[in-house]
Amino acid sequence: MQPFRIQLEYRDGQLINIKLQKKINWRLAFVGFFCCFFVLTLFYMFFLTFAVNDAEMYVHSNIIRLTKMQEQRFGMAYKELPIVVIGFPTELSTTSPGNKSTIHGVFSNNIIYLKKLPVLLPGHTLRNIVLYLLTWGNVYDIEQLLHHELVHFYFRNTTFNSLVGEGIAEYIAREMVNNTIILSNWQNVTRTKLVSIVAEPLYYEIAYAVVKPIVDNHGKTGIIYVLNHPPAENEELLDYQKRMMKEVAR
Numbered sequence: 001m002q003p004f005r006i007q008l009e010y011r012d013g014q015l016i017n018i019k020l021q022k023k024i025n026w027r028l029a030f031v032g033f034f035c036c037f038f039v040l041t042l043f044y045m046f047f048l049t050f051a052v053n054d055a056e057m058y059v060h061s062n063i064i065r066l067t068k069m070q071e072q073r074f075g076m077a078y079k080e081l082p083i084v085v086i087g088f089p090t091e092l093s094t095t096s097p098g099n100k101s102t103i104h105g106v107f108s109n110n111i112i113y114l115k116k117l118p119v120l121l122p123g124h125t126l127r128n129i130v131l132y133l134l135t136w137g138n139v140y141d142i143e144q145l146l147h148h149e150l151v152h153f154y155f156r157n158t159t160f161n162s163l164v165g166e167g168i169a170e171y172i173a174r175e176m177v178n179n180t181i182i183l184s185n186w187q188n189v190t191r192t193k194l195v196s197i198v199a200e201p202l203y204y205e206i207a208y209a210v211v212k213p214i215v216d217n218h219g220k221t222g223i224i225y226v227l228n229h230p231p232a233e234n235e236e237l238l239d240y241q242k243r244m245m246k247e248v249a250r
Contacts, residue, residue: 055119058142059084066147069176070154075220082153087116102201104140107152114145122177147173161230162198167207168223171215174208182209187238194237210237218248
């Protein structure tokens with residue numbers, strides 16, 4: 001098969017020009033496209049599979065290190081380690097409040113459950129960037145989430161209000177990974193609105209913003225105090241924060 005088409009130009013019966021026009025081999029183009037698509041699909045599948053498996057490997061290799069970090073920073077000595085399971089049991093997936101797609105970790109019955117998703121590992125790496133783009137952001141930071149759930153495990157025998165409990169867990173987790181950005185205008189969210197967004201990302205952002213200045217100024221004393229002194233019924237969040245700041249400082 002000739003790769004070119006020959007076009008002859010005549011004028012007054014004489015050949016005046018010869019043009020070579022490249023022919024498109026559509027069959028070969030289709031085969032090439034299919035092969036590229038197949039290779040990229042395999043890469044995508046294997047890459048995501050390894051990224052999901054990274055969660056279990058990371059937990060196994062780092063959970064003791066993370067507990068030691070919390071002990072050094074906040075004096076939280078872990079006498080035992082929790083069981084960590086990758087994957088949510090059916091009953092948790094159906095009964096947990098909030099948007100199920102935004103819940104990546106749950107502590108229940110002394111077990112930490114982490115959603116079976118690709119995970120971001122510590123550091124701003126090319127792997128994390130590619131993974132984030134491939135999944136359209138449907139990933140989670142394994143180190144921050146594990147720190148968060150470890151806090152719930154540490155205080156497992158303490159009964160506390162959801163807002164301050166999540167706020168403290170989020171505070172410690174963010175301190176450990178240096179992610180301390182506060183949501184702007186969180187003070188505009190009323191208690192009524194807060195009830196409607198339990199287990200949504202915004203809920204954790206607000207809970208963190210409420211407890212952050214208290215723990216920043218008073219450390220572990222502030223943690224214990226807010227856990228034992230939740231907001232009063234219908235008390236607005238900013239009022240609660242100001243009250244805690246005054247009471248802990250006494």
